[in-house]
Amino acid sequence: MAEEHGIRDSLSWLIGSTSKTEFFESYHEQRALHCGHGDAARFAELLGIGRIDEIISSTDLKPASLSMARSQPPIKRSNYTFSNGNIDRGAVIRHFQCGATIILNQLHLADARLARFCRSLEDLLSCRVQSNVYLTPPGSQGFGTHYDDHDVFIVQVSGAKKWRLYERPVDNPYSGEGFKAGVHDPGKLEQEFLLQAGDCLYIPRGLMHDASSHGDEPSLHITTGLIVRKWADLMLEAVSEVALRNPKFRRSLPAGFARPDFDEESLEEQFRELAKEFAEQADFSEVLSFFRASFVRERRPELQGALVDASLPVSNADLYERRPSLQVLLRHDDSEVVIVCPGGNIHFEKEALPGLQAFLAGEPFSKADFSDLEEEKRTETIRRLSAFGLVRRVSQ
Template sequence: MTRLSIAACLGEDFLAQALHREHRHVPGALDVAGLMTWDDLNHILAAHRLEPPRMRLSRDGEALLVGGYTTPVATRRHTVWHRLHPAELHARLNEGASLALDSVDELHPPIARLCEAIERELCTRVQANLYASWTSTEGFGVHWDDHDTVIVQLDGAKRWRIYGTTRPFPLYRDIEDPGEAPTETVADLVLRPGDVLYVPRGVWHAVSADQGTRSLHVTCGLQTHTATDLMAWVSEQLLAHEDWRRDLPLLASPDVQADAVDGMRKRLAELLDDPVLLARYRAAMDGQAVGRMVPSLPFIDAVPIDGGLRVRLTTARAVLDVGENAVTLSAAGTAYEFAREAEAVLRPLVDGQTVDLAALADTAGLALEDVAGLVKELVAGQAAVVGSLL
C-alpha cells in the first residue's frame, strides 16, 4: 500500500474541524485494492482458531450462541476448541447475522499497515475490526462506541444511519449513562468501496447491508486520550518529588492537612503551567507504544551482516530527537542513544519504511557491520524486526 494520509483522505480541514467533533464521509477517498478481499477473509477463518468473542456472529444487537456455527473439538491435551462449521456459518449469515472479527490488523499485514499509517499521523493506538454482512438485518442495533472510528468500505455497500449524541464524550468507565438513543437521524449514508467514514465516540449509529448486496468493511478504532489520562501521567512525573511520595496525613490536625494539600497543589500547578505539557505527554505516549511486535526468527542472537536483510520498526509511533552530538530514538518503551551519524539510518525507519541494511549503510555512509549492530539493539528491544520478505 502506498503512503497513506488519513487526514488527506478525510479533507485538509479534518484535523482542525472534524477530529473529535463531527462525523465526516468522503466517497472514493481510498484505493482499497489489495487491502482485504473475501479470499483473504476465508483464509484467515480457515487457518486460525478464532475463539469467540474475537470472531463472533451477531443479529439484532445480540450475539449468537457459538454452537450455532462451530463444532467443539476435544484435543489429546484435554482442551476444547471450536472448529468453524462452514455450512452452518453460511446458514447463520444468510439468516441475517453479521460476522465480526476483532484485531484483524494482527492477522493480515495490509490492514496492519493501514493502522500504522493512521497511528503515525494521529499519534494514538489503532485496532482494526472487520465486519461482513449480507442482509438488511442490523447486526448490532443502534449503539455508540467509546472511541473514535475510521471506517473503510472494502466491498459491496453498507448503510449508516447517524443519530448524533446524547452525552458528549462518553467513556467506557463513566459516571453517567448516555441514556436512550435519539430517534431522528442527522445523516443517512451509503458507503461503497473506497469510501471513508469518520465517526467520533459517543455518536449513536446503526449499520445494515440493505442495498441488495453484501458488505465488507474495516473499522479502525482510535485509542482515546482524555484529561484523566494526562493526569495519570502527570502523577507519575510527580513521584520524583518527596512530598508526592509521602504518606497522606490522614490522622493529623486540620492545619497540617491543609498545609499538605497546599504543597501538593503548588507542585501540580508547576507542572500544569508548562506550555508544552501536552507535547511532552504525546511524545511520552508515542515512545512507550509497543506497536505490533514480531519475532525475527531465525536470528535469535545476532543480526547477520547481510546487505539484503530487510528491517522495519515494529511501532509506527517512534520518536526521534536529534541533538548536536547524538540522536535519541524512543520506541516500544525504550530510549536508545546513538551517534549523530545514525540519524540517516533511523529516519527512514521512523517514517515507516522497510529498508535493506545495504541501503541504510549507503545512505548513512556507514559500514554494513555498524548498521547491523545498531539494528541488533533495536531488535533486542523489540523495536524492530528483520527478515527477507518483510
C-alpha cells in the same frame, strides 16, 4: 537527553478531498464526516471476502477472534461455538446465511496488510489503532442503535450500507463509559445516507448510530478504531510525578474525614493548597516525554523480511532505509545513544550518533554513515537495526 522524532502522513487516503486541517478543526471529536470517493476499488487492496473465507476455513481461529451479531432476532455465542468455546465454523457460515453478521475482531493482529494500514495511522495520530472487520449479509443489520467509546473510521470495502446518525447523549465518553440501552436515548435522526464501496465515514465517540446492509450483495467494512490518550490521562500522570517529589501529596486524608461532623472547610482548604502546588510543580515536558516513549514502546514491530536479511552479509555497498510508518525516538547524551522503538529501547555507543541520525532522516544509508565506529561495530549496528525491525535492505 536531547530528543528527536519523525512521523509520516497517512490520513488523506481516508478523508480524500477534505484537508487534514479542516478535519481536525471541524470534525475530529466533534461531528461525523461522510467521504464519498466515487471509487469502488479504493480500499479493495486491504481485504476481500475471499480473504475472510480463507480465515474462517483455514486458519487457527481463536475463540476471541470471531463473533457474530444480529439485531433481530439476537444471536447467542453458544449458537456458533462448541461447548469448549471453540468456533463452530459450519455454524458460522449457516448463521451468516440466516442474516447474522460475521465479526473478525482485531484482525490487524493476524493480517499483514491491515497491520500496515493501522501502523500508518498510528504514525500520524499518535494513538493505538485497531481494526474489526464486519461482513453483513444482504438485507441485514448487525447491531441496534448505539454509540462507541472511541472514534472510528468506517472503511467500506465492498457492498453498501445505509447509515443513520443521531445525537450525542455523551460528549466524548471516557474509555469504558459505554452505551447502555434504555439509558442513552438516540435523540432525533440527524443524517441518513448510503455508504458505497470505496467510501469512508468518520464517527466521533458518543455519536449514536446504526446501519443495515443495502442491495443484493454482502457488505464488507473495516471499523478502524482510535484508542487515544486523553488530557485526563496526562493530568493523572502529572499528579503522580509531582507526588514522587512532594511528600505532601503522599500523606493520608485526615482521620475521620468521612464522618458527618468533620470540618469539610479545612479539608477543602488543604485541597486548594495542594492544587496550587501541583500547578507550580507539574513538569509538563517530563510527562509528555514519558507519554511519547510509552506510546512508541507499545507499538508492534514490523519484522517482515528481517529473518531473510539476517542470513545475508552486510557489505560496504549495501543500502538500508528506515521502514515506512516506523515510530521511533532518538535520545542521546555524552555517554550513549538510545533508540526508543516498538518493543523497548536499544542502546548504542555515542559514536553511532551520526549514522543513527541518517537512519532517522529516512534517506538510504550504509555502513559508511557510521564512520566513527570500528568496522566490526558498523556491521553489528546495522544488524541490530535490522533484527528489531527498524530498517530494511534497499533493493538494488
